[in-house]
Amino acid sequence: xxTNTTESKQICSITVMFPVDSDDxxxxxxxxxxxxxxxxxxxxxxxRIMPVPMPGTMxxx
Numbered sequence: 001x002x003t004n005t006t007e008s009k010q011i012c013s014i015t016v017m018f019p020v021d022s023d024d025x026x027x028x029x030x031x032x033x034x035x036x037x038x039x040x041x042x043x044x045x046x047x048r049i050m051p052v053p054m055p056g057t058m059x060x061x
Contacts, residue, residue, distance in 0.1 A: 023049055 020026040030047050037043040 019052065020049075 018029070020029070026047075026049050030045060034045055037045070
């Protein structure tokens with residue numbers, strides 16, 4: 001009799017927010033993050049450029 005064993009998998013999710021002076025600066029950082037993750041199979045980057053949140057709405061460190 002064969003038993004199917006499924007391995008439990010987890011993911012790591014990191015949210016990073018930082019001010020940028022231009023879209024190009026944000027894209028440059030995204031490229032660096034992509035390079036850092038390039039050896040991790042199935043990694044994904046959720047990239048967004050947004051207006052600065054209202055004061056008091058960003059989470060405290």
